[in-house]
Amino acid sequence: MPILTVEQAINQALHEEMQRDPRVLVMGEGVAKSRASLLHSFGAQRVRNTPLAEAVISGTAVGAAASGLRPVIDLLFAPFLTYAMDALVNSAGKLRYLSGGQHEFPLVTLSMTGAGWCVGAQHNHNLEAMFVHAPGLKVVMPSTPADFKGLLKTAIRDNNPVLLFTDIGLLHQAGEVSDDTEFLVPLGKAAVPRIGSDVTLVSYAKTVGICLEAAQQLRETGISAEVIDLRSLKPLDEEAVLRSVRKTGRLVIVHEASGLCGMAAEIAALAASRAFDALLAPVVRLTGPDAPVGASWALEQASVPTSAAVVQAVREMLPRTAHAAEKPLTELA
Amino acid sequence: MPILTVEQAINQALHEEMQRDPRVLVMGEGVAKSRASLLHSFGAQRVRNTPLAEAVISGTAVGAAASGLRPVIDLLFAPFLTYAMDALVNSAGKLRYLSGGQHEFPLVTLSMTGAGWCVGAQHNHNLEAMFVHAPGLKVVMPSTPADFKGLLKTAIRDNNPVLLFTDIGLLHQAGEVSDDTEFLVPLGKAAVPRIGSDVTLVSYAKTVGICLEAAQQLRETGISAEVIDLRSLKPLDEEAVLRSVRKTGRLVIVHEASGLCGMAAEIAALAASRAFDALLAPVVRLTGPDAPVGASWALEQASVPTSAAVVQAVREMLPRTAHAAEKPLTELA
Amino acid sequence: MNTLSNSPLLERQPRLHGLYTMMLIRAYEERLALLQQNGAPGTCTSVGQEACAVGVISTLDWRDRIITNHRSAAHLLARGADPQRLMAEVLGRADGYCGGHSGSLHISVRELGVVLTSTIVGGGLSLAPGVALAQRMGQGEEGGVVVVFFGDGAACEGILHESLNLAVQWQLPLLFVCENNQWQAYVHRLETMADDAIYRWACGHGLETQRIDGNDVDAVSAAARQSVAAIRADGRPRFLELLTYRQRGHLEPDDLAYVDHAERERWLKRDPLVLMRERLRAEGVLQDNDLAAMQQQVSQRIDAAQNFAESSAWPDPQQLLQHVYA
Amino acid sequence: MNTLSNSPLLERQPRLHGLYTMMLIRAYEERLALLQQNGAPGTCTSVGQEACAVGVISTLDWRDRIITNHRSAAHLLARGADPQRLMAEVLGRADGYCGGHSGSLHISVRELGVVLTSTIVGGGLSLAPGVALAQRMGQGEEGGVVVVFFGDGAACEGILHESLNLAVQWQLPLLFVCENNQWQAYVHRLETMADDAIYRWACGHGLETQRIDGNDVDAVSAAARQSVAAIRADGRPRFLELLTYRQRGHLEPDDLAYVDHAERERWLKRDPLVLMRERLRAEGVLQDNDLAAMQQQVSQRIDAAQNFAESSAWPDPQQLLQHVYA
Ligand SMILES: Cc1ncc(C[n+]2csc(CCOP(=O)(O)OP(=O)(O)O)c2C)c(N)n1
Ligand SMILES: Cc1ncc(C[n+]2csc(CCOP(=O)(O)OP(=O)(O)O)c2C)c(N)n1
Numbered sequence A, B: 001m002p003i004l005t006v007e008q009a010i011n012q013a014l015h016e017e018m019q020r021d022p023r024v025l026v027m028g029e030g031v032a033k034s035r036a037s038l039l040h041s042f043g044a045q046r047v048r049n050t051p052l053a054e055a056v057i058s059g060t061a062v063g064a065a066a067s068g069l070r071p072v073i074d075l076l077f078a079p080f081l082t083y084a085m086d087a088l089v090n091s092a093g094k095l096r097y098l099s100g101g102q103h104e105f106p107l108v109t110l111s112m113t114g115a116g117w118c119v120g121a122q123h124n125h126n127l128e129a130m131f132v133h134a135p136g137l138k139v140v141m142p143s144t145p146a147d148f149k150g151l152l153k154t155a156i157r158d159n160n161p162v163l164l165f166t167d168i169g170l171l172h173q174a175g176e177v178s179d180d181t182e183f184l185v186p187l188g189k190a191a192v193p194r195i196g197s198d199v200t201l202v203s204y205a206k207t208v209g210i211c212l213e214a215a216q217q218l219r220e221t222g223i224s225a226e227v228i229d230l231r232s233l234k235p236l237d238e239e240a241v242l243r244s245v246r247k248t249g250r251l252v253i254v255h256e257a258s259g260l261c262g263m264a265a266e267i268a269a270l271a272a273s274r275a276f277d278a279l280l281a282p283v284v285r286l287t288g289p290d291a292p293v294g295a296s297w298a299l300e301q302a303s304v305p306t307s308a309a310v311v312q313a314v315r316e317m318l319p320r321t322a323h324a325a326e327k328p329l330t331e332l333a
Numbered sequence C, D: 001m002n003t004l005s006n007s008p009l010l011e012r013q014p015r016l017h018g019l020y021t022m023m024l025i026r027a028y029e030e031r032l033a034l035l036q037q038n039g040a041p042g043t044c045t046s047v048g049q050e051a052c053a054v055g056v057i058s059t060l061d062w063r064d065r066i067i068t069n070h071r072s073a074a075h076l077l078a079r080g081a082d083p084q085r086l087m088a089e090v091l092g093r094a095d096g097y098c099g100g101h102s103g104s105l106h107i108s109v110r111e112l113g114v115v116l117t118s119t120i121v122g123g124g125l126s127l128a129p130g131v132a133l134a135q136r137m138g139q140g141e142e143g144g145v146v147v148v149f150f151g152d153g154a155a156c157e158g159i160l161h162e163s164l165n166l167a168v169q170w171q172l173p174l175l176f177v178c179e180n181n182q183w184q185a186y187v188h189r190l191e192t193m194a195d196d197a198i199y200r201w202a203c204g205h206g207l208e209t210q211r212i213d214g215n216d217v218d219a220v221s222a223a224a225r226q227s228v229a230a231i232r233a234d235g236r237p238r239f240l241e242l243l244t245y246r247q248r249g250h251l252e253p254d255d256l257a258y259v260d261h262a263e264r265e266r267w268l269k270r271d272p273l274v275l276m277r278e279r280l281r282a283e284g285v286l287q288d289n290d291l292a293a294m295q296q297q298v299s300q301r302i303d304a305a306q307n308f309a310e311s312s313a314w315p316d317p318q319q320l321l322q323h324v325y326a
């Protein structure tokens, strides 16, 4: 299979879907430059540079979606979504319901965020949980080039508003990506990039890689960690999480977004209510701090959970033999 | 002590703080009409009707706060905060940090939401969790007239941005309110309006009343429920929750906001990680549905957790004797 | 039912039909205000502004799309909405146009081309360019025009600026109609804008603008007809500011205690229904017996609407999660 | 250090001082662009726009407040910021003005009256009326004026409309300065606005506006001086559109592949530093040896800044939670 970066995978998904469906169009500040190949293939009617005006860019997408088009808008950095909140939260998320189901809103927003560019909290703010909390929206945040492509394609075909967040740290990460134009990844299905039996590490986006690293390190000391990549935050693959936690009895959730009312809270709550009997140890959340992210490299890096922290959390969890005794720790030294 | 409604308590708090500190001013669409007594006492310089322009109202508050004033802005209904997100999330919440601590943002936003007026999801959307998730902000959502007064006064004196949400259903609820101008309720301290030993019901705003009703009904069947009113969602009184859960071993969290990444998730996660050993039963979340709220009375009412649902959840929790046996259920029939 | 509303008389005389529609709107909204006193949800009426809705919408055809706001009854009825289903919606009933989900504040009726109603002030301004873009990119009927109605208050929201700029820059077939009714909820507009005119804000964007007496339905329809024709011809946006007055409160009930009564009196003397009625009478177009017949039919329809609405079922709370996603 | 920057020569000759400041800005930003090639964070330089910053800020005094944005180095240096601490901030070091928290994009320096820098395009426009309101309500020095700098791109954000309307309606002592540098990141402004002029948007709000050659520092300072004096006199806002050109990329590094080189060439011929230098020479105000001395001092200061910045410590990651709350 061809090797693509995340950036290329996104472009390929856009290209294929624009090719497939003439109703798909791409709008945003500078998209005709940043996605010049799309402009070349599909022309200025369907690849539209916009004024600097996120409120009307997003509102226009919502209005266009309800009227037969399938817009994809690029809002650049996640914190700029603060200008798009009325259109996304109050219109895209609610007007279908409030109209008694008269309208559909097949639109996708793209935006980037996360550590990696030393640009500070007005560019680097992982606020995906706000949109998970809002009704009527869907949210995806993939971790591999293949998932970026497959989820974006599915999102474009979905008849609901979908927000896709790109972790900046992944942009240039490369991986195998199918060039089948019908390669789709369903929304609402987690991936399990590593199977294990002693502890479940749940994550999404860049920190999936950190969990995989941690799992590898844990393996060396005989601890078998399962890694779940949520991919889609809403709809959420609750069963995948529960199945794993019921198997391992231990849960660590890792993400770069801050903790309060974040995805880790949601996953922990899920386990505490629906896998309670299986839990052998306190649930652990490893998240970014409840603070804006500083621009300085030193501060930015310190805001991202590390594999060392994951390893340590799991180690602290495992000696708990009171419950652990009930369940043999496979391959534990 | 004098009896005031929530509405009156808010006005009294504003009045006292404006009296005390000439830097306090109130701005918003129609505040000079809706708070005519303030206009009368403090004049048009300090009680300012604004244009319909939430982005600049909130931005102006942020700029004024950094420059020596202590603005209180009334943004009417919580969903209108979507227009204020840049000012609140990107400026008020981040610019102190990004400046290395150079600025302070002593400002308060007021807004209402919740079931009660049959106005639908563009007015009725409990989105407080979004601001709990955002760094640098404080969030309060009281349930009694006294707490409205005491928390609002503290919020006005706080040197950080505080969002106070008013549950519409409480507006005309009356209760005793101290007329001591130094009556303050600290941010970050939960209240325990009912002490109990078998189960902890955690809530805030209107649903505190529902929990109290449920506790009363449970009492009649011999179950002793403790009710915690968070009052302040950020900072959160984690210790109050943990202390209670460690005592009762059972946790039900109730709020009208929808569940995903909401406060109930946060509280459940807290218990699952820091009161894990004390938990005797799965944590239960009773929240509004993950849907916009319809305007129809029938739909609106169905979106609010009921005391019957709380009672039922607790009842289903209690027969779990496996663990419960470890701990005598005080007064359980 | 062989109603007057599709009688030969009204068909031959579009201006009579206009008057009839204004009467229907007035009666519908006054009825709702009455019902409110008995516990029905409060509504934002457009009493006094009927000529704006009727004047503009009478110039549209079925290719065209309308975006409205919290004060939508006049737009909906002028577009031909059924008062029964409208009233059922306001009362939150299952037979309402939106199944009771909307209530009065966000009613859209897709089959009538009344799309995407937002009660967030300025919300419609954000959505309108997208509807017009879809139109322009071939999703609607050839030549269709999009009309967005908004208030003088909404004009203070930044989204006006963005929406105008985009519509002009992208050459969208969009008619901006600002109903300047002097009020922004409980605040007089002169308290929120230094300049006396909203159209000047639009002028800065270089699109054709007109400021029209919004209480004169003939003047409104003339301006709208010209604007709509121009949009159909060149596909570019136009802007109308309609000067009018909100005679009743912002939201029922409202004691109007904050209102300058001298100003209100001046506007009441220019009530759009009275103006049009007297003009048609003076022109000999309207006879007393026609008027009586129209009045009677209006009453019947409003009674029927109330009956229908009040006997409509409540939506089923079991279906709380229906229609969240497509 | 007895620097030229406070030498009698420059003090006697504010215009020479202006040229010196422009040279300092240019050298500072070009140095950062160079450092970027070796791994320092990219910056948004204002090369080509120095006359805007220097022209406006030279007319301010210490009572006044400035709000800037992502492209702030010129404003900060014109206001007297220390290149050492500025560069340390850009490199994310503890000795930076914001302790490395800001990096290049949100630098504010309260002691210089450069308050509330937001890198959200339009962010400053939302904050400025509040700073001006505090000024007007007695929180600042008597007679102080607030200046908000923003780009032509920011002018497309709705917040411009809200900010102008509020400033005019509330009569705030606020000078809006739009640096129209032709670019909005990688998009030419003519692609995002139908009209060729931004000041016309402001005109609709009825405030005094001027459109000035932003590459002519004398013209800019004349207009700014007049505007600031007018604001001090009547407390009302004014608006300046400064026509200029962003000579380097949006964010370093930038290959300028998307740029119309003929247009750029035309603007390069009107480089603000060259214009001013030649004018001062022609007027006999600037001698060759002065220029050489100025150039030398600029180089020394920039070298010193780089030294200082590069040897400054990184902020302590243990203090990640410091400064979140007051
Ligand atoms: C963003 C937002 N702010 C405030 C409100 C509350 N509100 C509803 S209608 C209204 C007045 C709107 O004035 P205008 O746009 O002139 O319309 P009118 O009511 O006069 O028809 C206000 C303040 C709202 N719905 N949305
Ligand atoms: C709300 C928002 N949208 C987009 C951006 C990304 N961005 C940063 S600067 C810039 C261009 C701004 O253009 P202009 O206002 O003319 O200022 P200039 O860069 O030309 O000085 C863009 C698009 C941003 N920072 N904030």
Ligand SMILES: [Mg+2]
Pocket (backbone or CB within 6 Å): C151, C152, C153, C179, C180, C181, C182, C183, C184, C185
């Ligand atoms: Mg109005």
Ligand SMILES: [Mg+2]
Pocket (backbone or CB within 6 Å): D151, D152, D153, D179, D180, D181, D182, D183, D184, D185
């Ligand atoms: Mg620019």
